Amino acid sequence: MRAGSGSILQLLRRLCGRRSAAASLAFLLLVALAAVFADWLPLDPLTQSLADSLMPPSAAAWFGTDELGRDILARVVYGARTSLATAFGAVVIAAAIGVPVGLVAGFFGDWRDSVLMRCIDVLLALPNILFAMALIAVLGRSQAAALVAVGIAGVPTFARIARAQVMALRQLDFVAATRSFGGSSGYIMFRTILPNAMSPLVVQAIVLASIAILLEAALAFLGVGVPPPTPSWGEMLRTGKSYLHEAPSYAVLPGLVLTLTILSLDTIGRALTALLDNHDADLAERRGS
Amino acid sequence: MTTISRRQFWMAGIALAAMVPMAASNTAAAQQLKGGTLRVAVLQELANYDPQQLSTVNFHVIKNLYDSLIEYTADGKPEPSLATEWMIAPDKTSVTVKLREGVTFHSGAPFKADSVLATLQKGADPKRGKNVFPTMSVVKDWSAPDERTVVINFKGPVPDRQILDLLQFMIPIEAKGIDTVETVPAGTGPFLLVSRAVGQGLRMKANPNYWRPQQPFAQELVFTVFSEDASASAALESGAVDLIYNGSSRSAVRLKSAGYQVFTGPGKLVQVFRINSTRGPFRNKSFRQAFNHLIDRAGILRVGYAGLGEVVAQPWAPASPAFDGSYNKSHAYDLEKAKALLKASGLSPAEMKDWKLLVNGSEESSVQISQIVQQALAKAGIPIELDVRQGAEFVTALLGGDFAAVFGAVGNVQKFPSRVATNSIYRTVQNPILKDPHPHPAYVAAIARVDAATGSEAEVKAAYDNLNKVLVDEAFAVPTNSYEVGLIVASPKIGGVTPEIDNLLVARTIGFK
DSSP, rough: OOOOHHHHHHHHHHHHSSHHHHHHHHHHHHHHHHHHHHSSSSSSSSEEEEEEGTTTSSSTTTTTTOOOOOOHHHHHHHHHHHHHHHHHHHHHHHHHHHHHHHHHHHOOHHHHHHHHHHHHHHHHHHHHHHHHHHHHHHHSSSHHHHHHHHHHHHHHHHHHHHHHHHHHTTTTTTHHHHTTTOOOOOHHHIIIIIHHHHHHHHHHHHHHHHHHHHHHHHHTTTSSSSSSSSSSHHOOOOOHHHGGGTTTHHHHHHHHHHHHHHHHHHHHOOOOOOHHHHHHHHHHHHOOO | OOOOOHHHHHHHHHHHHHHHHHHHHHHHHHHHHSSSSEEESSSOOOSSOOOOSOGGGGGGHHHHHHOOOOEETSSOOOOESSSSEEEOOOOOSEEEEEOSSSOOOSSSOOOOHHHHHHHHHHSTTTTGGGTTTGGGGEEEEEEETTTTTEEEEESSSOHHHHHHHHHHHHOOOOGGGHHHHHHTTTOSEEEEEEETTTTTTTEEEOOOSSSTTTTOOOSEEEEESSSOOHHHHHHHHHEEEEEEEEEEEHHHHHHHHTEEEOOOOOEEEEEEEETTTGGGGGHHHHHHHHHHOOOOHHHHHHHTTTOOOOOOSSOTTSSSOOTTTHHHTTTTTHHHHHHHHHHTTOHHHHHOOOOOEEETTTTTHHHHHHHHOOOOOOOTTOOOEEEEHHHHHEEEEHHHTTTTTEEEEOOOSSGGGGGGSSSSGGGGSSOOTSSSSSHHHHHHHHHHHHHHOOOOOHHHHHHHHHHHHHHHHSSSSEEEEEEOHHHHHHHHTOOOOOOOOTOOOOGGGGGEE
């Protein structure tokens, strides 16, 4: 039942078959490549030129310049690095904590389920942004703090999804068969059930990535994100809103890139959900026949 | 400074007292202002109604609910208000103040000497005196020979200007309202408080018993609190408010170009790079002095304050008697000079970068100018990090002196020079940053010399020159620029805006054209 590399490629091919998903994938790829290879691009996000502050978009500065005369395009590109690193780190943290918690809770049930899920309920009761701000107040203002804050805020969703998947799968025959062959609980949870519960978790990872980017931008907008002069999309929005009259491109263009990134992640998430649902339905149909 | 004789002083006071109503009626006649409801946008919520807690959040109400004993004109000349006359004793150890007759508090009680005595008592109390307390340090005692006269005695001879500053700072509060003044205003001012909605604004109405003839022009004064500068600007442009008080310089510049009136006043603040000279590399004088040449003052003024203000290397506004523009040239941005001083400091590169610049994250201009300095330091081979903190976290660090360096504004820069010592970084005793004993005795001595300079003009000037020299030499505070506080942006239909020495909002003279 486990999805192999062939089926992943097939999934990607089917994803690319959808026009909106293909466009979103291409845009995200562009942003990711720009973020990864930013150091090789002729862009400098930090050097100030006060004489050239708040310049409109031009051939020299495609997105214009900010109030300190820095190239907005360069800051958008390097800001992508901040956003994507936060998104990636947050997803890893959320999955690394949330999935095992959900697996244990769902697999064993009993008191372990009660204790773990009440802890998750406590986390869920806290508004993400408030929790993240509180954590940053304790850890201090840095990219690592933002990443951890957003990651921990994403734990409950992963835990709940993993738990629900395990509860549905643990009763099925292939799990009972593994158990009858003497498979340990750990083996069954991580080697038998988890691979078959991946579909919704992958979709959740994409959803959380978009939430993480948005949350990181919101934290920066509120002034508790990565400290300046490190570029951040949220920080650019925060400062740019003060210059909407003099330099509309300052806030609008980073805002547009942020919106497109979130939109792309959301589109891919939806497309993946639809494809995986169809995929699962096909499998079920085949099993039935 | 010339000493004026007793007769001259009385005469000057009486003449000025006679001129005030004349000037007011002339202004009204010339501008033909009409009354109505004056709607003012403010960007900060009022803290309380205590006029001795003079901070920018209260600037919009103080001169509308209260009057001071004397006032200053925009160019720093004293004029009567609740005091009609004042006489400084020839030995400068006392001042006798005659109080105006026919003035009533908002409660209806007559204004007499007892309220001035109660106000002085509050000001001299270290817990209740708030911002007035440091000014009262020169005062020994006070008395009221009769209900219209108050005599203030000083601990020693005090310069005339310092005495006048004290009278200007003294805002009489009704004696029986002293204890509740934070929540219930108790003044003689041109407007009466009608209602307040915390976080939203407040409403006042004209005081029908106000002592200045024909004032206030407006029958009603309505303040609305806006959390965003852009929202306040939009409200002005849409006609929802008539003026914005204490908005940003950037918005003012934009609105001016759109045809709105912008009024700046003499009561500027000076932005100062505050250095904790008891910490890390800042213990080294050469290292501190390098900052005089590392700071791009013109760039800071342009980016942080839209060019509204002046570049300054000393903590004085141009209206200050100690202002000396030559320091702006001698201590201008010069990377080579800065590098030479850094080299002379003998500090290693690791020692030089062993600190963080504290930044007020809630204040956009602070974030911007801190980044400008950060880049200048990087050019000089000192890469540092910014320690950006928000709200209470920043204020706690600032007031507790828990920082290596930080930008922060100082006030009273247009008054008597030693008044600069009312700002925390410039305090000579109980300095919350530099602590006691003060690590810069030369500065403490320079302030004392200014306070003691009651003699000839040459003696006074020498004391000011000495203070300026010591300030740049010790370099525990590096001023960068003056900037506008209490900036007024008004619709074209507004007239009668009066500049106030501290840039407080004086609504009584404002009307509609």
